[in-house]
Amino acid sequence: LNGGLPSFSAHALPGLPLIAPGDDLTALILVAAEQAGLTLRDGDVLVVTSKVVSKAEGCIVDLRTVEPSERAHQLAAETDKDPRVVELVLRESRMISRQRRGVLVVEHRLGFVSANAGIDQSNLDADDEHVLLLPVDPDASARAIRVGIQEALGVNVGVVISDSHGRPFRLGNVGVAIGVAGVPPLRDLRGDRDLYGRELRISVQGFADQVASAANLLSGEGAEGLPVVLLRGLRFEWSDGQAADAYRPADEDLYR
Amino acid sequence: LNGGLPSFSAHALPGLPLIAPGDDLTALILVAAEQAGLTLRDGDVLVVTSKVVSKAEGCIVDLRTVEPSERAHQLAAETDKDPRVVELVLRESRMISRQRRGVLVVEHRLGFVSANAGIDQSNLDADDEHVLLLPVDPDASARAIRVGIQEALGVNVGVVISDSHGRPFRLGNVGVAIGVAGVPPLRDLRGDRDLYGRELRISVQGFADQVASAANLLSGEGAEGLPVVLLRGLRFEWSDGQAADAYRPADEDLYR
Numbered sequence: 001l002n003g004g005l006p007s008f009s010a011h012a013l014p015g016l017p018l019i020a021p022g023d024d025l026t027a028l029i030l031v032a033a034e035q036a037g038l039t040l041r042d043g044d045v046l047v048v049t050s051k052v053v054s055k056a057e058g059c060i061v062d063l064r065t066v067e068p069s070e071r072a073h074q075l076a077a078e079t080d081k082d083p084r085v086v087e088l089v090l091r092e093s094r095m096i097s098r099q100r101r102g103v104l105v106v107e108h109r110l111g112f113v114s115a116n117a118g119i120d121q122s123n124l125d126a127d128d129e130h131v132l133l134l135p136v137d138p139d140a141s142a143r144a145i146r147v148g149i150q151e152a153l154g155v156n157v158g159v160v161i162s163d164s165h166g167r168p169f170r171l172g173n174v175g176v177a178i179g180v181a182g183v184p185p186l187r188d189l190r191g192d193r194d195l196y197g198r199e200l201r202i203s204v205q206g207f208a209d210q211v212a213s214a215a216n217l218l219s220g221e222g223a224e225g226l227p228v229v230l231l232r233g234l235r236f237e238w239s240d241g242q243a244a245d246a247y248r249p250a251d252e253d254l255y256r
Numbered sequence: 257l258n259g260g261l262p263s264f265s266a267h268a269l270p271g272l273p274l275i276a277p278g279d280d281l282t283a284l285i286l287v288a289a290e291q292a293g294l295t296l297r298d299g300d301v302l303v304v305t306s307k308v309v310s311k312a313e314g315c316i317v318d319l320r321t322v323e324p325s326e327r328a329h330q331l332a333a334e335t336d337k338d339p340r341v342v343e344l345v346l347r348e349s350r351m352i353s354r355q356r357r358g359v360l361v362v363e364h365r366l367g368f369v370s371a372n373a374g375i376d377q378s379n380l381d382a383d384d385e386h387v388l389l390l391p392v393d394p395d396a397s398a399r400a401i402r403v404g405i406q407e408a409l410g411v412n413v414g415v416v417i418s419d420s421h422g423r424p425f426r427l428g429n430v431g432v433a434i435g436v437a438g439v440p441p442l443r444d445l446r447g448d449r450d451l452y453g454r455e456l457r458i459s460v461q462g463f464a465d466q467v468a469s470a471a472n473l474l475s476g477e478g479a480e481g482l483p484v485v486l487l488r489g490l491r492f493e494w495s496d497g498q499a500a501d502a503y504r505p506a507d508e509d510l511y512r
C-alpha cells in the first residue's frame with residue numbers, strides 16, 4: 001500500500017512458546033519470525049514485553065520465601081496488599097510516590113515511576129505464589145536481543161523492552177519503554193522549523209514510548225499472549241541511548 | 257505481509273493544503289486520500305491532529321484583542337509568560353494544577369490536564385500575534401468527519417482527534433486522544449483470562465491514546481506537516497464513547 005508515503009506496519013509474532021527461566025529468548029524470536037514468514041530487515045524494531053524477558057531471565061520470586069519487614073507489614077496494612085509483595089516492592093524501589101488503599105506507586109530502582117514497582121502476579125503458574133520482577137537491566141536485555149539477531153542474521157534491528165503503565169490524569173494503561181537498544185528514547189526536534197520557519201516549541205517526542213504504545217495495541221490483548229511485535233518502516237536515527245534518558249529527573253518533576 | 261497475523265499499518269496522508277478557517281476538513285481529507293491512492297475501508301481509523309481541526313474551525317485568537325485580567329498579569333509574571341496567553345489559558349481551564357517559571361499546567365475545560373491548556377503558538381502566521389485554541393468540542397469534530405466520510409463513501413471509519421502532551425515522570429511528548437468517534441477511548445479487558453485462567457489484573461487499555469501515539473510517530477515530525485494518519489487493521493469494537501471517558505476523575509487522581 002503506497003510504498004512512497006511515510007508509513008509503518010506492526011506485526012505480532014505468533015507461535016512463541018510459554019517462556020521459562022533459561023530460555024534463549026533471541027533464538028525463540030528468530031524461530032517464531034521464520035515460522036511466520038517474517039524475514040527481519042535492517043531498520044526493523046522488535047518490541048518485547050518485559051514479562052517474557054523476566055521469565056527468560058528467571059526474575060521470579062516464590063512469595064513463600066519472602067520475609068516481610070516491619071515497614072512492609074505496615075505499608076501492606078495501609079494499602080490492603082500482600083505484605084510479601086509489598087516487601088518486594090520496597091526492595092525494588094527508591095521511594096514511595098503515592099500510597100492509598102489498593103494503590104502503591106513508587107520510583108523504581110531503574111528510575112521510572114509505576115505502580116507496584118512493575119511486579120507482576122499474572123501468567124506465572126496456577127498456585128499464585130510466584131511473582132515476576134522486572135528484568136535486572138532491561139537495556140542490557142534489549143542489547144542482548146539486538147546483538148543476537150545481528151550475529152544470527154547480519155541485520156541491524158532496534159529493540160524495545162516494554163512495560164504497561166498507568167498514568168496520572170488519564171485512565172487506561174499504555175505501553176512504555178523500559179529498555180532500548182538502537183532505538184532513540186527521545187527524538188529531539190529542536191532546531192526543526194515549523195511551516196513558517198519558527199523553531200518548534202513542542203520539540204521532544206517520546207519516541208520509544210510511542211513505539212511501545214503502538215506495539216501494545218497488538219500485544220496488550222492480555223489473554224492472547226503476543227509478547228513480541230515487529231514494527232517495520234519507522235524512521236529514526238540509530239541511537240546508543242538508554243531508556244532512562246526518557247525518565248524525567250526527580251528535581252524537574254512537578255508531580256513525583 | 258502475512259495477512260493472517262494480528263497486525264496493523266499506519267499511513268500519513270500527504271498532500272493536504274495549509275488549512276484555513278472555514279475549510280471543509282472532511283472534503284480535504286477525502287481528496288488527499290484519493291490522490292494518495294488510499295481507498296478508505298470499513299474499520300479504518302483516521303487520526304487528525306487538533307491543530308488542523310482548530311484551524312478549520314477558526315479557533316484562532318489575535319493576541320492584540322486580548323485584555324489580560326489582573327490575575328493573568330500576576331500569573332504571567334510568576335511563570336514568565338505572555339499575559340495575553342495566560343489570560344486565554346485561564347479562560348480555557350478549570351483550575352491550575354502546577355505553576356513554575358516557564359511552566360503552567362492546567363485542567364482544561366474539556367477535562368484533561370495539560371500545559372498551557374493546549375494553546376498553540378506555532379504554525380499560524382509569521383507575525384506571531386495569533387494563537388490557536390483547541391477545538392470547542394473535539395468529540396463533535398471527530399463525529400463530523402466520521403459522518404462526512406460515511407455519507408461520501410458509505411464506509412464506516414473511526415476518527416481520533418489527537419493532541420501532543422507532556423507527562424509527569426517521563427520526558428518527551430506523546431500523542432493522546434482529545435476527541436473520538438467510533439473508536440473506544442478505553443478497551444476493558446476485565447473478564448479476560450490470562451494463560452492460566454486467572455482474571456487479568458491490568459485490565460484497561462488506553463486504546464485511543466495509543467492509537468494517537470502510534471499516529472504521532474508519523475505526524476509528530478513537526479516541520480513536515482502530516483496532520484492526518486490512517487491506521488488500518490486495528491481490532492476494536494465500535495464505541496459511542498467520548499474522549500472524556502479516559503480522563504481520570506479529579507477525585508480519583510493522586511497527582512492532579
